[in-house]
Amino acid sequence: MTYKTVLLFGAPGSGKGTQGKILGTIPGFFHFACGDAFRNLRIDDPLGKIFIEFSSKGALVPDESTIELWKKNIHASTSNGSFHPERDTLVLDGIPRNPRQAEMLKTMLDVRAVFHLTCPDKQKMVERLQRRALRENRLDDANMEVIHRRLETYEQETKPVLDYYGVKLVHTIDSTASPMNVLRSILNHIATLDSAAAKV
Numbered sequence: 001m002t003y004k005t006v007l008l009f010g011a012p013g014s015g016k017g018t019q020g021k022i023l024g025t026i027p028g029f030f031h032f033a034c035g036d037a038f039r040n041l042r043i044d045d046p047l048g049k050i051f052i053e054f055s056s057k058g059a060l061v062p063d064e065s066t067i068e069l070w071k072k073n074i075h076a077s078t079s080n081g082s083f084h085p086e087r088d089t090l091v092l093d094g095i096p097r098n099p100r101q102a103e104m105l106k107t108m109l110d111v112r113a114v115f116h117l118t119c120p121d122k123q124k125m126v127e128r129l130q131r132r133a134l135r136e137n138r139l140d141d142a143n144m145e146v147i148h149r150r151l152e153t154y155e156q157e158t159k160p161v162l163d164y165y166g167v168k169l170v171h172t173i174d175s176t177a178s179p180m181n182v183l184r185s186i187l188n189h190i191a192t193l194d195s196a197a198a199k200v
């Protein structure tokens with residue numbers, strides 16, 4: 001089974017989560033945010049402990065555990081009827097986060113588009129993260145050093161995923177535009193994909 005997929009891609013604070021949550025409310029879309037899946041684990045879950053260990057340092061959780069968590073969540077959402085793979089578009093937010101994860105997911109994902117949310121103003125992203133720290137009670141957003149390490153991890157480990165999928169699939173969107181305009185760009189593009197598919 002391959003899942004029809006679009007990826008939300010961008011640095012921490014670029015607004016992937018905001019867009020993903022909106023898209024997930026539209027019938028025909030299912031949103032999976034990898035960071036949320038980790039945060040939903042129980043504190044006594046062994047993977048929950050691993051998550052805290054790595055995320056508190058601004059590092060990525062090891063690939064095998066991450067892909068396992070993804071599979072479990074996708075299967076659970078399919079069984080409980082919230083995700084209908086045969087008709088829904090899977091909106092992935094925060095996964096794959098390095099080329100190795102992309103390779104591990106290769107046979108399961110039919111990636112139709114990668115939406116790269118860019119923010120040239122690093123300070124603005126840092127401010128977004130700091131605001132989120134209190135609002136969403138996120139420890140990894142509360143510490144300046146961890147924020148900077150996450151931005152570095154993004155540059156060094158995550159950005160190469162764009163090359164993995166290649167220019168044809170990647171659509172760059174200015175994330176400093178209003179959430180409505182970012183959403184409009186994403187939806188316009190998805191509409192062109194759907195009409196291209198309808199012609200085939």
Ligand code: ADP
Pocket residue numbers: 011012013034035036038054055056058059060061062066093094095096097101140150
């Ligand atoms: P951000 O807003 O920083 O992009 P996320 O909620 O997506 O935050 O992720 C928070 C943390 O969860 C990451 O810093 C990382 O430790 C872990 N994480 C999330 N997704 C992945 C993934 N695909 N692979 C490895 N670690 C991940």
